[in-house]
Amino acid sequence: MKPWFDFAFALEILPRLLSATWISVVLAVLSFALAVVFGVVLLLLRRVKFKLVGRSVGAFIEFIRSTPLIVQVYCLFFVLPEAGIILDPYTTGVLGLSIHYGCYMSEVFRSGLDSLPNGQRDASTALGFSARDTYLRIIVPQTIPRILAPSGNFLIYLAKSSPILATIGVAEIMFIAKDIGQENFRYLEPMTIVGIIFLILSAAGARCIRFAEAAFGRNWNQKEVPYV
Amino acid sequence: MITFFEKIVALLDEWGYLLFQGTLLTLGLFASALALQIALALAVGLGLISRNKIIRILCTAYVEIFRGLSTIVILFWAYYALPFLGVKLSAWTAAVLGLALSHSAYMAEYIRSTIQAVPKGQYEAARVLGMNDRQRMRYIIFPQALAAIMPLFGNELVMLLKATSYASLITLSELTEAGRSIVVRTFDALPAFVIVLTIYYLIAQALIFLNSLIELRISFWRTSEGIDRANAKRNSRLLKPKNLEVRR
Numbered sequence: 001m002k003p004w005f006d007f008a009f010a011l012e013i014l015p016r017l018l019s020a021t022w023i024s025v026v027l028a029v030l031s032f033a034l035a036v037v038f039g040v041v042l043l044l045l046r047r048v049k050f051k052l053v054g055r056s057v058g059a060f061i062e063f064i065r066s067t068p069l070i071v072q073v074y075c076l077f078f079v080l081p082e083a084g085i086i087l088d089p090y091t092t093g094v095l096g097l098s099i100h101y102g103c104y105m106s107e108v109f110r111s112g113l114d115s116l117p118n119g120q121r122d123a124s125t126a127l128g129f130s131a132r133d134t135y136l137r138i139i140v141p142q143t144i145p146r147i148l149a150p151s152g153n154f155l156i157y158l159a160k161s162s163p164i165l166a167t168i169g170v171a172e173i174m175f176i177a178k179d180i181g182q183e184n185f186r187y188l189e190p191m192t193i194v195g196i197i198f199l200i201l202s203a204a205g206a207r208c209i210r211f212a213e214a215a216f217g218r219n220w221n222q223k224e225v226p227y228v
Numbered sequence: 229m230i231t232f233f234e235k236i237v238a239l240l241d242e243w244g245y246l247l248f249q250g251t252l253l254t255l256g257l258f259a260s261a262l263a264l265q266i267a268l269a270l271a272v273g274l275g276l277i278s279r280n281k282i283i284r285i286l287c288t289a290y291v292e293i294f295r296g297l298s299t300i301v302i303l304f305w306a307y308y309a310l311p312f313l314g315v316k317l318s319a320w321t322a323a324v325l326g327l328a329l330s331h332s333a334y335m336a337e338y339i340r341s342t343i344q345a346v347p348k349g350q351y352e353a354a355r356v357l358g359m360n361d362r363q364r365m366r367y368i369i370f371p372q373a374l375a376a377i378m379p380l381f382g383n384e385l386v387m388l389l390k391a392t393s394y395a396s397l398i399t400l401s402e403l404t405e406a407g408r409s410i411v412v413r414t415f416d417a418l419p420a421f422v423i424v425l426t427i428y429y430l431i432a433q434a435l436i437f438l439n440s441l442i443e444l445r446i447s448f449w450r451t452s453e454g455i456d457r458a459n460a461k462r463n464s465r466l467l468k469p470k471n472l473e474v475r476r
Contacts, residue, residue, distance in 0.1 A: 074421060181308060195302075198296065
């Protein structure tokens with residue numbers, strides 16, 4: 001009779017799982033960076049003067065946000081080749097994650113911008129700032145500390161939903177864990193290790209967010225008004 | 229030349245029953261997980277603000293662990309790893325348990341924060357009016373917290389609906405899996421996934437709508453119209469001859 005939790009086996013498979021963790025983390029960070037870019041693009045498109053564009057972008061965001069990520073990833077994975085675009089699973093996965101979370105990010109940015117008091121815009125107009133300077137020097141620096149916490153949450157959500165890429169053949173942590181389980185017919189150890197790794201990762205992520213908030217938020221919110 | 233619309237109609241005609249079964253399974257999964265989730269979240273959320281330190285620590289640990297783990301990891305663990313500990317769950321039970329456990333942690337946190345966000349003056353006023361702890365919770369704090377939690381709850385409903393699609397990863401043939409199996413058989417991906425996405429979208433919109441109706445009903449007394457109506461009701465009661473006589 002084997003012990004319930006075989007520590008020797010767990011130690012044996014640990015290196016493989018850790019190297020897969022690395023892949024997962026890189027995928028998540030890459031997707032998040034793309035999601036931020038995509039979110040900004042969607043935000044700008046939503047503010048286009050031509051109403052139809054803004055409305056349809058809004059509807060698109062709403063649609064993506066209320067349908068499951070996994071179906072969207074399947075959609076990309078099966079439909080793109082039919083359209084003649086052949087991408088490897090990694091690219092498809094990153095694309096799927098970044099589109100899905102890009103929509104969330106654009107909502108985060110939008111609420112961050114909307115939460116800024118209108119007086120800030122009025123004041124910079126009164127001071128004769130150009131539109132570009134208003135955004136780059138007044139609006140954006142004040143928005144960043146407000147959106148740090150929700151953005152960080154979405155980074156953690158993104159990392160936590162990345163295991164679904166295993167279904168389209170991305171060799172990330174869950175894929176490797178399932179593989180090990182099938183090879184040795186022991187699922188308990190790999191799955192438990194994956195759980196522990198996820199706990200550590202999300203705790204570390206939460207710590208990083210708190211750190212970023214402390215670093216950015218304080219500097220920008222409480223900067224002294226220079227006397228000129 | 230077959231148009232896209234005709235393709236969808238043909239697909240619904242041939243595979244409609246599969247999609248219908250999948251939708252039913254998704255809805256069943258959603259409803260079961262939601263019921264369990266609300267029960268768990270209420271217990272844990274109230275435990276988070278308990279006076280008993282041990283209960284508080286246990287509930288905090290619950291929230292931290294299940295929020296830190298991803299839903300998918302919990303599902304996989306419950307379905308693949310638990311049998312090695314001698315507990316064999318069916319895919320359905322594992323899915324309901326996993327979804328409810330991970331999402332109840334989020335909701336418990338919402339419950340705690342909304343209860344604690346009720347202004348301190350409300351607690352003090354209730355105390356001054358001579359209410360005991362139970363009355364204060366029942367008549368003052370809980371109605372306000374409930375009104376505050378409804379928008380978060382609507383968000384959570386959509387999140388749970390989307391999370392039910394993870395059940396397809398542990399061999400449950402709900403809507404996502406139905407769509408995928410159709411694609412594997414017909415080799416035509418776009419129409420099938422468009423239908424699946426649309427079904428999810430419609431369910432989500434219906435949930436949001438229902439939630440907003442409940443929200444309106446619950447927080448009616450907070451709107452100016454609700455306050456007017458409550459005042460009118462009180463005035464009409466005061467102005468009844470019977471009540472006037474008593475006053476005289």
